[in-house]
Amino acid sequence: MDTHQKSKVYHSLVHWHNFRLKVFLEGIVIGIIAGIITVLFRYSIEQGEQLRSLVYAQIENNLLLLLPWLGALLVIALLLGLIIRFEPMTGGSGIPQVKGVLLGLLKTNWKSVLAGKFLGGVLAIGAGLSLGREGPSIQLGAAVGQGLSRMIGRTKMEERFLMTSGASAGLAAAFNAPLAGVVFALEELHKNFSPAVLMSAMAASITSALVTQLFFGDSPVFTITDLPVFPFRYYGDLIILGVLVGFLGIAFNKMLIKTLNLYNRQNRIPRIALAAIPLLIGGIAGTVLPEILGGGNNLVGPIVSGNYGLSMLLILLAAKFAFTMISYGSGVPGGIFLPMLVIGALAGGAFSNVAVHFLAVDPHYTTNFVILAMAALFTAVVKAPITGSILITEMTGSFSHLISLITISMTAYIVAELAKSAPVYEELLDRILVKTKALLHSDKSRTIVDFVVCVGSKLDGKRVKNVEWPSQCLLISIKRGDKEIVPQGDTQILAGDFVYLLTSTANAEHVRQLAQECLV
Structure with missing residues (x-):
């Protein structure tokens, strides 16, 4: 700089x-x-x-x-x-x-x-x-x-x-x-x-x-009318669904990485033609099961309406899951957000069928299971429960099910956390860094790192001179509300402070990790 x-x-x-x-x-x-x-x-x-x-x-x-x-x-x-x-x-x-x-x-x-x-x-x-x-x-x-x-x-x-x-x-x-x-x-x-x-x-x-x-227009992505408030008496079933979808999210992440590895290991098809694999599979699949093609946002409506029986839901779930892995693994431009939500909806639809027939759940609430499973799978895969809850709320246009959304999202999150399943986007970033050798260990450029000091952080309450800062690191400023503090050796860092440092690009991630470390 x-x-x-x-x-x-x-x-x-x-x-x-x-x-x-x-x-x-x-x-x-x-x-x-x-x-x-x-x-x-x-x-x-x-x-x-x-x-x-x-x-x-x-x-x-x-x-x-x-x-x-x-x-x-x-x-x-x-x-x-x-x-x-x-x-x-x-x-x-x-x-x-x-x-x-x-x-x-x-x-x-x-x-x-x-x-x-x-x-x-x-x-x-x-x-x-x-x-x-x-x-x-x-x-x-x-x-x-x-x-x-x-x-x-x-x-x-x-x-x-x-x-x-x-x-x-x-x-x-x-x-x-x-x-x-x-x-x-x-x-x-x-x-x-x-x-x-x-x-x-x-x-x-x-x-x-x-x-x-x-x-x-201002209509939500998924048009769902008359979504009832989810009753407390079914929260046990909701937690069961959260656990099952949590495991589905773990499988989603593992299979995605395995598919990427499989594509990387093969050497028969040139890299420039890898997209031919999913495109030809999709071309043939479109003649027998066109529902699995594309992002799948048009598939949520029929699931919510109950147009599919349990057998068809399970077939679509398996096919959509597999085709998503094959499609993304080829490395072509495209995300997993929407297919992930559709897979969650299929899982929720299958569970609601079982719940109605075997767990005495009122069919009036089957739509809730579909919507809630979408948020749960997103949370298990991405490890961002707040985003998952708010996203589904906005996409469905209903704010009456926040408590049930948060409940199932946190259930799926805990399952993924106990299984030590890493957030999918962090795993994908790590792969990119290894593949491109872009860890920048030898990069001598400088960058500004900004972070907030959280309650319980090792920095909370410490004086600047007592912090073991990385080498080649200059503390520029501390923002406390609207007040700017010029840091001195005796300046005490408090929770809620926004800290700005000038450091080498190679040290940037180290500095952020230092800010996230908490006292045990």
Whole structure:
């Protein structure tokens, strides 16, 4: 970091009130741009899905048309391979990549990511792979934030805020869920609920959601009417479902990593053509079980309506689970968010069938099990229970089941925690770092690390001089409310303080881990 950049950081910290207002206004700009891009992304995918449905309708009338369709899928596979070869950061969900950039462990070209992720996501999801639009939308939004930061010459510290805001805007636009967008960006990506990042993320998320509503309306993603309040007498059944879905989440994470390893170990198919495997499987599956194609958001309605019996639900659950693994394992652009929620809905639908027939549960509450299982699986896989509860609340448009949502989410979370199942996006990030050798141990660049001191942290109550800071680390500022404290050796660090340090990129993660360590 050069002298000019340092002076800009110091100026931002000294004029903290103005800095928060500035990133708030920048968040609005990011929300508008990210909202427009995500709307175009979502619209393009929907058009691709409609075209795919028309193709399968024609194939149903003339099976010979399957051959040219499979040929077209091979061409799409080649295009996806070329996109990933051109810009490797476009592969996969996009959320681990955003996490890596925010942590200073990865570098990215926002222009090529923006173009490659958009085109790759439309091709992959539109062609029928079991992938979601939310991961790419988050990465597209983060690229918008990074691009704005680079164009107006912001500091690395401010760039992290703007990327977080863009990611928040991307999720908000993808699911019409502004609050979930904010919470996910803070809980999963930034790992920091500071007023500045909260203000900018909220501004971007709400603005992006408003842009989305102008095009798609204000209806929730899943239209569910007359969702009753879940009665306390069935909470025992709810906990059983939470435990079962918790184990399903553990299996989801393990199988996802195993599938990725399987793709990496094979050497018969060139990397550029790996997408041909899931695309050809999906092409054939579309003639017999089209419900498993794409993200699957259109599958939730029939599940809630009870259109499927137990046997069909179990078939769809197994097929959707397997096809999601095969699709994501190929490394093409696309997320696991939406397929994960659909798998949760299928599990909840199957459980509700069993509960009604064997556990004397009132059929009036079967919809609740479907919705609650979605939040539980999200929590078990991602290990973000707050985001999971809020996301499902916004996606269903009902705020009457928060207590049951939190109950099942925490049950699934505890199961995953006891099994020591790592959050899926952290595992995926670790894989990227190992694969690209991007741990940056030899990187001598400098970055600003900001973190909040939590109650019980080893830093809580300690004086600056008594903390074993990493080498090449300069404590710049401590923010206590609106008050700025210039740190001295005798300055006491308290819970709730926002601490800003200048350190090497290689030490950035070490510093964050130091802040998270708690006294036993």
